[in-house]
Amino acid sequence: xxxxxxxxxxxxxxxxxxxxxxxxxxxxxxxxxxxxxGERRMLALLDAHGVAHxxxxxxxxxxxxxxxxxxxxxxxxxxxxxxxxxxxxxxxxWTHQLQLTLADLVxxxxxxxxxxxxxxxxxDQKREAKMRSADLLRHRVPKFLGYxxxxxxxxxxxxxxxxxxxYADLSLFQVFEGLRYAFPAAMKRLAPKYRRIAALDARxxxxxxxxxxxxxxxxxxxxxxxIFRHYPxxxx
Amino acid sequence: xxxxxxxxxxxxxxxxxxxxxxxxxxxxxxxxxxxxxGERRMLALLDAHGVAHxxxxxxxxxxxxxxxxxxxxxxxxxxxxxxxxxxxxxxxxWTHQLQLTLADLVxxxxxxxxxxxxxxxxxDQKREAKMRSADLLRHRVPKFLGYxxxxxxxxxxxxxxxxxxxYADLSLFQVFEGLRYAFPAAMKRLAPKYRRIAALDARxxxxxxxxxxxxxxxxxxxxxxxIFRHYPxxxx
Numbered sequence: 001x002x003x004x005x006x007x008x009x010x011x012x013x014x015x016x017x018x019x020x021x022x023x024x025x026x027x028x029x030x031x032x033x034x035x036x037x038g039e040r041r042m043l044a045l046l047d048a049h050g051v052a053h054x055x056x057x058x059x060x061x062x063x064x065x066x067x068x069x070x071x072x073x074x075x076x077x078x079x080x081x082x083x084x085x086x087x088x089x090x091x092x093x094w095t096h097q098l099q100l101t102l103a104d105l106v107x108x109x110x111x112x113x114x115x116x117x118x119x120x121x122x123x124d125q126k127r128e129a130k131m132r133s134a135d136l137l138r139h140r141v142p143k144f145l146g147y148x149x150x151x152x153x154x155x156x157x158x159x160x161x162x163x164x165x166x167y168a169d170l171s172l173f174q175v176f177e178g179l180r181y182a183f184p185a186a187m188k189r190l191a192p193k194y195r196r197i198a199a200l201d202a203r204x205x206x207x208x209x210x211x212x213x214x215x216x217x218x219x220x221x222x223x224x225x226x227i228f229r230h231y232p233x234x235x236x
Numbered sequence: 237x238x239x240x241x242x243x244x245x246x247x248x249x250x251x252x253x254x255x256x257x258x259x260x261x262x263x264x265x266x267x268x269x270x271x272x273x274g275e276r277r278m279l280a281l282l283d284a285h286g287v288a289h290x291x292x293x294x295x296x297x298x299x300x301x302x303x304x305x306x307x308x309x310x311x312x313x314x315x316x317x318x319x320x321x322x323x324x325x326x327x328x329x330w331t332h333q334l335q336l337t338l339a340d341l342v343x344x345x346x347x348x349x350x351x352x353x354x355x356x357x358x359x360d361q362k363r364e365a366k367m368r369s370a371d372l373l374r375h376r377v378p379k380f381l382g383y384x385x386x387x388x389x390x391x392x393x394x395x396x397x398x399x400x401x402x403y404a405d406l407s408l409f410q411v412f413e414g415l416r417y418a419f420p421a422a423m424k425r426l427a428p429k430y431r432r433i434a435a436l437d438a439r440x441x442x443x444x445x446x447x448x449x450x451x452x453x454x455x456x457x458x459x460x461x462x463i464f465r466h467y468p469x470x471x472x
Binding site: 104 | 288291292302304308325326329340364368380386387390
């Protein structure tokens, strides 16, 4: 069976956390909306009447007849099925807890350029975006990164959970990459405090299947339509 | 074993989703921070060095020696253990997916009164809060409630998943109650469109253990320090 990933075709966005998991596990999948006519198929599934478990929004994963939505939930599913998280309840829940904490940070990063409304243009909320981004970089990013740095320090393996990379490690890699793309000046100042995260970032980037993916056209570059956007005026 | 719930003692907040699950399942628990010296114990655990799985923030649940954080993750744990979600993988993931979608709405409701920074006073971001709340009530709340109304319509049982209430039903109850508290005028206009949600709300409120809980001093009233705040100037 080939998985179908349904996500917006021109951005990394939240879909990227799923792409990284599928790629690292070496799973066969189609990135549906990037195929001819695929975006229409994705949107049709969102409102489909025959689907028992309609997702609220992309990304969602089609696994045979099943449709699974919510990024962290998709990763929970893939993690159990394909060894991307420990099998035992404690390790499985801890991996998920870390993922949900990363999801909170991702939502805050999104809102740093859209603090008033996701449906309005950035240009129409630029003043508010500057205030929110300043707070994000001063308070929130250090709080989150400090948390993950300590988690890595306690884990001692170089990965967040146990000796092998889990989907939470792949996601932390993605978030760290995204923060460095969006806020290069702030991250240059902050990064020295988070040496363990930087080491994990390099370790994940060097995983053979991740390295191959990052070098492939399947990896969409960061850009200013995604979650991590480089607007110099929001950097510190 | 008695569970320990660790959450801020004067608000419903995110802890309330866990309280409702514990109450409905009839589980013995201590609401730690509401005991003498309990808030200090909670804060100490957040930074404890001996804890393998430190949470990022309250709420967290202590189950014996285990500490489990992130609201949806706690509910995933309780759901599996105490029959608050189906046992099969499909139903278990669907319940969790619904919960994560509710969590997204809860975060948006929080940001409607704190669009710039959680660390600043409401009064210092009131202008921005008015803009964000207007968007929330015009676009986001109808989108989310419409989604849950359709999910209830497909489920046909009066509950979101199968014939019995799951933690997602308890959470939808809490969100609907919260929205009506925070935005009575807007919700009065919107509510007729969401008859299935209103019916579920009444059905959950009448579950014997939930009814007993809501009538007890264990239920903290809604107030203006929590997530759902009634600021008349933000209502439509």
